[in-house]
Amino acid sequence: MEENTPEKVCKPRVAPEAEKTQFEDEALEGLWELIEKNGENKVSPGLLNEEMGEPQASDLMAESGLITVTDGKVAFTESGRVRARDIIRRHRLAERLFADVLDLNNYEQDACRFEHAISSEVEEAICTLLGHPPTCPHGRPIPRGNCCRLYTRKITPLVSALSDSGVGGEFKVVFLRTPMIDRLASIGLVTGSTIKLLQKRPSYVLKIDETTIAIDEDVAKGIFVKENEGQKD
Amino acid sequence: MGCHGECKEDEKGAALKKIALIGNPNVGKSVIFGLLTGKYVTVSNYPGTTVEVSSGNVNIGGTRLLLVDTPGVNSLLPMSEDERVTRDILLSDRPSLVVQVGDSKNLKRTLVITAQLAEMGLPVVLTLNMEDEARDRGITVDKEGLSRELGIHVAGTVAPERKGIKELGQAILETPKKPALSVDYGPVLEEYASKIAGLLPKSGISRRSVSLMVLAGDESLKRWLKANMDDASIAALDAFREECVQKLGKSAGLVINEARLKKASQLVSVFMKKAPEEENRLMNFIAKISTHPVWGIPVLFAVLYGIYEFVGVFGAGVMVNFMEKVIFGQYLNPMFTAVIDKLIPVPIIQELLIGKYGVITMALTYSIAIVLPITATFFIAFAILEDSGYLPRLAVMSNRIFNVMGLSGKAVLPMVLGLGCGTMAVMTTRILESRRDRLIATFLLALAIPCSAQLGVILGMLASLSGRAMIIWVLTVLLILVAGGWLAARVLPGKRSEFFLEIPPFRRPQPSNVILKTMSRSVWYLKEAVPLFILGTLILFALDKLSLLVLIEKACRPVVVGLLGLPQQTTEAFIIGFLRRDYGAAGLFAMFQKGLMTPAQALVSLVTITVFIPCLASFFIIIKERGMKTAISMIAIITPLAIVIGAALNWFLSWSGFRV
Known part of the structure; x- marks a missing residue:
């Protein structure tokens, strides 16, 4: 896990009046990160203004009722804190999704766009798909969501390669990343299919509907699955 | 082992109506071929027994026809040489009817092939073979319902027991009907499929189906395209394909396959019922230990x-x-x-x-x-x-x-x-x-x-x-x-290619097929070796x-x-x-x-x-x-x-x- 802090890239590219919401999101995110970095729950307004590259950032945010300025320091209001937590959570979940599942290297810009684009339903689905990860790829904590609290006892990721899955389990195919994709599709194995893993050694044998196939470990590594609840025998 | 040099076309073959047996691998096409023509071609329990085409005469109630047995295919977008042989028969040989042999217990995969035959515009008689195995697994298919839905004859057979073979023969004589089964591939693919169809020459199958093969990037089609089109048109095809893939943002072949599977699944959910299976314990046990890492x-x-x-x-x-x-x-x-x-x-x-x-x-x-x-x-x-x-x-x-x-x-x-x-x-x-x-x-x-x-x-x-x-x-x-x-x-x-092989169910060998196969191979041995x-x-x-x-x-x-x-x-x-x-x-x-x-x-x-x-x-x-x-x-x-x-x-x- 990389410990270095990424360059702050989610800066507003338009005037604050034009896209107020996005500006607010970015400022909340900026404040969250400053607080996280400094280890105190308040920071000086100058820091936030500098972070945002906007001399009036603190004042604008205070007008919106998202932050308060007391004793020359800025802190979140309750509504501001909740909104900031959600943004940070979506951003870091997006980073995990792009880094781990999609195997991308330059995902920061996309994560920044993604965080504004998804609903809380999608956010929970991604969190579940990733197995409620505790940290982003840079090692910083991902704020817990409702879905994480429900699944606190589940520690294994919900989506794993077939090569990391248990024999005898029944799985739903989440996505495929293998050159064999067309061959697998030709016998009916596509995203969303239900498969049963019969054995892993000496070769992988799996069953889809009434078809049994044998494949290499290399192919199994490219089949990503999610365990079907209550189906394991 | 195939047909040991006995697969030459009948000399009068050209004049007879040609019927092609098509289906997924290891569904029993060769057994049905043998029963209809009276000619033995090797039958075994693994996919890929038939790697080349055999043909034989059929006489049903006085009507003589030429039946062609083909290697099994999972998709008519060929992925190996034997699959290409089958696709080329449909492309160039213009069979007057396709007898599709399907596995009763694998209706979804059967219908994926039917959808492709429908797309090609070929008349089809569908027979769902291995009904006995499907029954053992608690699977029943509503053949009448499926027949009404598709508008073609849907027969049921248990080929080694000759069940349903006569009915299948009669169905072949009926007026050929094209299956009513169309798949919608979404606006982008449909747009380019019709653009490409406009450039294609006439062939044994519909232009739409050939354009979908082109879109899916079927390399094996190149030879046929080169033989039937000028270079400029081929370049135009390639340009359309590039454009389409750009717009689609993912593999056209996969999108096409998924659309077919989705359509087939819809039909399966209507016409197939699955009850708990009666396990054949002995066969399951043998099947299990035969691939066990230790046993x-x-x-x-x-x-x-x-x-x-x-x-x-x-x-x-x-x-x-x-x-x-x-x-x-x-x-x-x-x-x-x-x-x-x-x-x-x-x-x-x-x-x-x-x-x-x-x-x-x-x-x-x-x-x-x-x-x-x-x-x-x-x-x-x-x-x-x-x-x-x-x-x-x-x-x-x-x-x-x-x-x-x-x-x-x-x-x-x-x-x-x-x-x-x-x-x-x-x-x-x-x-x-x-x-x-x-x-x-x-x-x-x-x-x-x-x-x-x-x-x-x-x-x-x-x-x-x-x-x-x-x-x-x-x-x-x-x-x-x-x-x-x-x-x-x-x-x-x-x-090296990655390993991918379909494993058929364990079956009790049939003494009659063992004897027939041994006889046919021994005769071939004598013919080939003694001289x-x-x-x-x-x-x-x-x-x-x-x-x-x-x-x-x-x-x-x-x-x-x-x-x-x-x-x-x-x-x-x-x-x-x-x-x-x-x-x-x-x-x-x-x-x-x-x-x-x-x-x-x-x-x-x-x-x-x-x-x-x-x-x-x-x-x-x-x-x-x-x-x-x-x-x-x-x-x-x-x-x-x-x-x-x-x-x-x-x-x-x-x-x-x-x-x-």
Whole structure:
């Protein structure tokens, strides 16, 4: 896990009046990160203004009722804190999704766009798909969501390669990343299919509907699955 | 093993209406072909039994038709050579009707093919085969409902029991109907499919279906496009395809496949019901342990031991003894000798028939008394293995070993078939995905896979030597195979294909099919082998009469006697080994029986003849499948290699003082 802090890239590219919401999101995110970095729950307004590259950032945010300025320091209001937590959570979940599942290297810009684009339903689905990860790829904590609290006892990721899955389990195919994709599709194995893993050694044998196939470990590594609840025998 | 050169088209075939049998692999197309035409084509329980097209006449109620059996396909977007053959028949042969054979228990995959046939605009009769297996698994299909939905005849069959075959025959005579089953591929693909269709020439199938193949990036279509279109139009096609993929943002082939599967799934949810299955415990148990990482190995040894007992001990021992000593030794040869002595008083002709290199005393005795009982018992054992479904499971067990040889476990199918007959095995390499895989597999087949006749003779000889001799022979041959494959994989450019093989259910072999298959293969063996045995004998006879044999034996002396440490007379076996390896092995067998070789010499000669050049028939097939250059290079590598290996073994045995 990389410990270095990424360059702050989610800066507003338009005037604050034009896209107020996005500006607010970015400022909340900026404040969250400053607080996280400094280890105190308040920071000086100058820091936030500098972070945002906007001399009036603190004042604008205070007008919106998202932050308060007391004793020359800025802190979140309750509504501001909740909104900031959600943004940070979506951003870091997006980073995990792009880094781990999609195997991308330059995902920061996309994560920044993604965080504004998804609903809380999608956010929970991604969190579940990733197995409620505790940290982003840079090692910083991902704020817990409702879905994480429900699944606190589940520690294994919900989506794993077939090569990391248990024999005898029944799985739903989440996505495929293998050159064999067309061959697998030709016998009916596509995203969303239900498969049963019969054995892993000496070769992988799996069953889809009434078809049994044998494949290499290399192919199994490219089949990503999610365990079907209550189906394991 | 296919149809052994009997698949030529009927001469009147062109005038008859053509009907193509199409379907997923291992669904029983060849069984239905056999029942409708009365012509036997090999039927086994593994995908890829049929690798080439056979055709035969059908007579249904006085109407004569030409039926074409094709290799199985999972998609009409071909992914291997055998699948391409099938697609090309539909593309170019314009069948007047397609009889689609489907697996009742795999309705979804069946309907994916039906959807493609519908798209091609071909009339279809669908038969859902293996209804018995579906029933055992609690699966029922509403055939009437499906028939109404698709607007075509949907029959049900249990082919090995002939159930529903008559009804299927009647359905073929009905007015051909095209299935009403259309798949919507989404706006982007549909737009480009119609754009491309506008450029395409007329063919046996609809332009829409060809344009979808183009969009899916089907490489195998290139040849057909080049033959039927000018370069400018092809360039335009490619440009459209590029554009479409850009707009789609993902693989068009995958989107097409998924759309078909989705449509098929919708139909399955309406017309198929699944109840809890009645488990066949014994079959499930056998299926399970046969690929078990630990128990699979004793199972394999048990299978090998069973084959050894049946073929090596019973076939090569008991049966050969009976045929050679009793039938030929006591009855036929004395009878022929007496008759020929009286009827043909010309000494040279007498000698030609019943002399040392006589057509009867050598060619027929070798082929019918020694080799036939061995091959026949081997064919029986092999048919049982093929029909049970064990062979694909062997691929599961041996995938890793094949990886060392630069191949995937799938290559076990042609390799094991090579133990039956090299020519058929070379043709079966068509089921392998890449040219590189086919080349390595062909090389290994030519290098060290003994065919049934040769293997049987070798087993028979080894059985009368010792267990240790057997182990040395097996280990040497395995070592040659693994080392040969390993080297070939390093020399040849490219990466091995990843392992992907469908595993059929374990089935109880049907005695009738085992017998039929053994008969058909034995007849083929006699037809193919006996003339070559006679030719070989005539060559030896001529060489002997012209005193050339002695000269050749002298010339080969440094190699045969010096390097290999074998009796000079074994040269004869190697000479006829050029025609057929099994004939050579039979010659060694006869010499060994007469006590002309020590056990160590026998072992060296067996290893050498195993690696020795492939027989004439396989040589011709290698030329046909892989080209003259490759075939000659293989011979140029293998022949000296056989001598080097034999010499090394000879040197090792005498150096170590190992008692065989």
